[in-house]
Amino acid sequence: DTAVSQTPKYLVTQMGNDKSIKCEQNLGHDTMYWYKQDSKKFLKIMFSYNNKELIINETVPNRFSPKSPDKAHLNLHINSLELGDSAVYFCASSQGTGLNQPQHFGDGTRLSIL
Amino acid sequence: AQSVTQLGSHVSVSEGALVLLRCNYSSSVPPYLFWYVQYPNQGLQLLLKYTSAATLVKGINGFEAEFKKSETSFHLTKPSAHMSDAAEYFCAVSGGNTGKLIFGQGTTLQVKP
Numbered sequence: 548d549t550a551v552s553q554t555p556k557y558l559v560t561q562m563g564n565d566k567s568i569k570c571e572q573n574l575g576h577d578t579m580y581w582y583k584q585d586s587k588k589f590l591k592i593m594f595s596y597n598n599k600e601l602i603i604n605e606t607v608p609n610r611f612s613p614k615s616p617d618k619a620h621l622n623l624h625i626n627s628l629e630l631g632d633s634a635v636y637f638c639a640s641s642q643g644t645g646l647n648q649p650q651h652f653g654d655g656t657r658l659s660i661l
Numbered sequence: 662a663q664s665v666t667q668l669g670s671h672v673s674v675s676e677g678a679l680v681l682l683r684c685n686y687s688s689s690v691p692p693y694l695f696w697y698v699q700y701p702n703q704g705l706q707l708l709l710k711y712t713s714a715a716t717l718v719k720g721i722n723g724f725e726a727e728f729k730k731s732e733t734s735f736h737l738t739k740p741s742a743h744m745s746d747a748a749e750y751f752c753a754v755s756g757g758n759t760g761k762l763i764f765g766q767g768t769t770l771q772v773k774p
Binding site: 551578580587588589590591592595597602603637639641643644645646647648649650651652653654655 | 693695697699702703704705706707710712749751755756757758759760761762763764766767
């Protein structure tokens, strides 16, 4: 069983479009994250939700809007896609926000903007 | 503020040779450190974590890391490399009580037959 699953795995779309990425975890965790991995493989946190409450919002353009309908789901909606949005987006989850809590990652969504 | 620096973006070893991937951290508080591995087209998988219980931490797949406060280092080692170890390795430090992870730049490990 996949612990953290993201859909779609690949997303190819044109500049200016709006798209969503979905994430679900079946680990019973209460905290979920979105990370962006750029073409140089650098990973950076974007957002985090704990018990459906936004706790991290890292200087991300407001074209990006996360939404957590419940603790098991965290979706990412992107408006007016730009070329620079091309990246791999990873969802992750953890039990709590403690310093020593490991995060479990999905396999990523590869977003390509034409 | 916390940060990590991985020395060497690319490391190449022969199968059976020692693997050494370097990570140095900067933290104003006692750090919580992690090593993750990313195989091609997959997400990150936790290899091991340091949480101050012991300076030598053993992880999965034969990897281990030693926390050295005097050197602000947390290098990852494996005595004998396997072809299946070829992947991207990330060192990370916990960025506070929000659960945020701050990642290093990553090191690509190549294993030659």
